[in-house]
Structure formats: C-alpha cells, structure tokens
Amino acid sequence: MINKITNQDFISFIHILSKNIMFEAIITIVPGLIDNEESALWEAEKKEGKYYFNGKIDGDKLLETYLMQVLQKVQNIAIVLRCSTHQKYLNKRPIYEIWGYRLAIAEDIIYWENIDSEDLYQAFSFDSHTGQSIQPEEEVVYCGDDGKVCGWDRV
Numbered sequence: 019m020i021n022k023i024t025n026q027d028f029i030s031f032i033h034i035l036s037k038n039i040m041f042e043a044i045i046t047i048v049p050g051l052i053d054n055e056e057s058a059l060w061e062a063e064k065k066e067g068k069y070y071f072n073g074k075i076d077g078d079k080l081l082e083t084y085l086m087q088v089l090q091k092v093q094n095i096a097i098v099l100r101c102s103t104h105q106k107y108l109n110k111r112p113i114y115e116i117w118g119y120r121l122a123i124a125e126d127i128i129y130w131e132n133i134d135s136e137d138l139y140q141a142f143s144f145d146s147h148t149g150q151s152i153q154p155e156e157e158v159v160y161c162g163d164d165g166k167v168c169g170w171d172r173v
Contacts, residue, residue: 019163020131028086031121031130032078035099036062036069038117038161043101045071045081051088058084062099085121094122096133107157107170115159115166116142134162139169 023030035045043062050058060081063070071077088095099117107113118133118141133141138160145152160167 020129023128023130025086025126025128028128029078029082031085031119031128032082035097035117035119036064036078038099038115039064039069039101040115041102041104043099046098046100047085047088048096048098049088049092051084051091058088060084089121089123089128093124094120096120098138103159111157113157113159114155115161117161132163134164135160135167136162136164138162139167 039062041064045060045062046057047060048057049055052058060077061072062077063073068075069078071081074080085095085097097119099119101115101117103113103115105113116138118138119130120133121128121130123129139154142158142160143151143154154169156170158169160169
C-alpha cells in the first residue's frame, strides 16, 4: 500500500521506522546524499522507551532532515532497517529482522510503502554488483506487511 504524507508530517515516517526497533538497528539509505555514495548508514537504538539515532535523543529530527535532503536530490530512495532481536540462531549467531521501505517525492508530497517480506528475501538473495545468486543469511527474518520470511526456512 502506498502512503502519502507532506514534508511537514515527514517525522511520522520516522516514528513508523522506530516502531520496528526493539533494541539496536542499522538504517541503510540507498542512495546516500554524497555524490557517488552508494548508501549511508545510521545507527538507531531504543533505550528506556526512547529512540536515539546516531546516538542523539533528537536524532529523529536529524534523520528526517537527512532523508528530506536525499529525497529532494534524487526523488526516490530505499531504506533498509536491520534490527537486533537479542536472540541467537542455533545458540550461535544473532538473529536480525530486516524491514524495507521505498520513498519518493513529487512536489511537496512524499510517497512511501513497505517492501514486502518476499521482495526483501529476493533482494538479499542476489549480489547487487554481479547479479549472482547468493545464500541468504540463515539468522535473518525478512519482515513486511505480508508477514515474515525466515532465512532458516529457505536454506
């Protein structure tokens, strides 16, 4: 489902991202703002019910500003949120949840949608540079509005 918000309400999208963060997360933004930068990384953390982006309590405003700058420059971006669950796969490697979003801007309207779990799984099953199929990470749960696809179910 495609959602629409104005630039003035864009912080509401940051709050939607935040709801998926249980503990720590890495936010990957593709493309990044700097010329020739393939992606940008932001750290996110939830502590005592508050969200910190790049270590700052008001980091949501900084992330909002950054995303708006990227959108105004390139008109559409993808965001991948890799969230720690603080659980272990086979008591060894940490289990992560992956959430994805597409954002686009036209005039003063921002359009965004969740990337569904199957599309995320497919995207993470190919090397973006070579197009070759790669083994998905077993300890990853690919999440979307359509449910969850567990990497360990697919290998």
